[in-house]
Amino acid sequence: MKKDDFISGLQEELEIETTLETTTNLKDLEEWDSMAAMLLIGYVSNEFAVTLNADSIKNITTVESLIEMIGLDKFN
Amino acid sequence: MYQKFSGVKISAIASCVPKNVIENDFFGEILSGKELRLFEKTVGIKERRWVSKDVTASDLGYKAAVDLLENYDLDKSEIRCLIFLSQTPDYKIPFTSNILQDRLKLNKEILCLDINAGCAGFIQGLSTSFALAKSLKKGGKVLFIIAETLSKILSKKDRSTTMLFGDGAAAVLIENNEDSKVESFFNFFSDGQNADAIEIPDGGYRNILTQNSFEVTVDDKGNEKNKLNLKMDGPRVFDFTLREIAPSIELLLEQSRIKKSDIDFFLLHQSNRFIIRQIANKLEVGSEKMLININEFGNTSGVSIPLLITSNSDKLKDHSNVLMSGYGSGLNWGNCVLNLSETKIFSLKIY
Numbered sequence: 210m211k212k213d214d215f216i217s218g219l220q221e222e223l224e225i226e227t228t229l230e231t232t233t234n235l236k237d238l239e240e241w242d243s244m245a246a247m248l249l250i251g252y253v254s255n256e257f258a259v260t261l262n263a264d265s266i267k268n269i270t271t272v273e274s275l276i277e278m279i280g281l282d283k284f285n
Numbered sequence: 286m287y288q289k290f291s292g293v294k295i296s297a298i299a300s301c302v303p304k305n306v307i308e309n310d311f312f313g314e315i316l317s318g319k320e321l322r323l324f325e326k327t328v329g330i331k332e333r334r335w336v337s338k339d340v341t342a343s344d345l346g347y348k349a350a351v352d353l354l355e356n357y358d359l360d361k362s363e364i365r366c367l368i369f370l371s372q373t374p375d376y377k378i379p380f381t382s383n384i385l386q387d388r389l390k391l392n393k394e395i396l397c398l399d400i401n402a403g404c405a406g407f408i409q410g411l412s413t414s415f416a417l418a419k420s421l422k423k424g425g426k427v428l429f430i431i432a433e434t435l436s437k438i439l440s441k442k443d444r445s446t447t448m449l450f451g452d453g454a455a456a457v458l459i460e461n462n463e464d465s466k467v468e469s470f471f472n473f474f475s476d477g478q479n480a481d482a483i484e485i486p487d488g489g490y491r492n493i494l495t496q497n498s499f500e501v502t503v504d505d506k507g508n509e510k511n512k513l514n515l516k517m518d519g520p521r522v523f524d525f526t527l528r529e530i531a532p533s534i535e536l537l538l539e540q541s542r543i544k545k546s547d548i549d550f551f552l553l554h555q556s557n558r559f560i561i562r563q564i565a566n567k568l569e570v571g572s573e574k575m576l577i578n579i580n581e582f583g584n585t586s587g588v589s590i591p592l593l594i595t596s597n598s599d600k601l602k603d604h605s606n607v608l609m610s611g612y613g614s615g616l617n618w619g620n621c622v623l624n625l626s627e628t629k630i631f632s633l634k635i636y
Contacts, residue, residue: 247327251562261521
């Protein structure tokens with residue numbers, strides 16, 4: 210998947226009103242809460258068959274850190 | 286622990302929920318419109334039912350039991366054991382099962398037993414009932430009443446619990462019957478290391494009730510609760526269910542040598558639709574086989590599986606090989622494979 214497609218899909222799934230960049234810290238978003246975390250887990254699981262757990266959710270900071278967690282090899 | 290039973294069956298099952306419907310807009314004070322919408326989209330709850338102040342879990346359980354006893358042809362004296370399973374009993378002392386024994390006019394030659402168990406309670410209570418029924422003479426019966434009014438222990442200003450839970454009850458008749466063709470299989474797991482993941486901190490005898498128990502504290506997300514309210518470490522419980530449940534179900538199928546494709550329906554504890562779907566994905570079970578009614582009742586703790594049975598009686602009539610899975614406080618989790626072809630399922634009653 211292209212990084213840009215991933216980011217716009219993420220923005221749509223979590224219904225984020227600001228524009229997401231790779232440098233955006235997800236935890237700083239007004240929309241970030243436990244339901245956003247669920248939507249994120251669901252989105253990543255559907256797109257990449259990768260299951261994020263609570264620990265990995267805790268460690269996420271920026272969109273880039275999320276991409277690294279999923280695995281850079283999964284993006285082109 | 287793994288168990289196998291033959292010669293024991295669930296003869297009948299009835300259920301009851303309170304009449305007061307609480308819709309999601311009720312929580313408008315603690316959640317914005319968008320948050321409520323996302324809550325519906327992820328957790329899947331649209332409404333739940335809460336009892337009024339003067340109704341207890343045992344009142345709901347009594348109603349369900351009366352419905353069962355009135356509509357199922359049986360001699361009450363054949364009920365040798367009455368189990369009441371709940372985390373919201375009438376009293377600390379005595380057993381609520383004793384109170385129900387009198388209310389239901391059951392024989393005095395009976396074993397009354399209360400079990401304090403949470404979201405895995407239906408599977409735990411069934412296993413106990415099956416073991417007791419197996420030890421009885423042919424025709425001996427166990428009446429298992431499971432009832433919960435978690436609305437009474439929630440802080441209405443705690444977003445991590447209050448919208449999630451609903452009230453309800455079910456009555457299940459388990460019978461020793463050597464002629465029965467059905468076999469049943471159970472497995473159980475416990476993790477006491479995470480005992481504090483779901484708890485009421487005060488009011489037992491480790492932390493006895495004091496003035497301090499009523500003091501309201503506010504966490505970093507603005508949730509308010511006192512030490513007599515239900516407290517849940519959501520992320521820890523969430524991780525536990527995604528990690529443990531699917532493999533434990535696979536293990537039961539392996540232990541009992543049952544093919545996944547022979548299971549007609551999967552009835553998972555209704556805690557969170559997102560979690561149920563994630564477990565379904567892991568098990569590679571299609572959504573048509575995964576029954577869901579969390580939208581109507583929320584998480585009713587151990588009552589959620591019997592409510593799922595009674596609200597899907599039409600489907601279960603001809604497709605009665607079911608796998609049930611309960612998981613929650615303790616942490617405890619357990620699964621069973623049952624055949625409901627000899628089970629009379631009564632429609633849901635409103636109290």
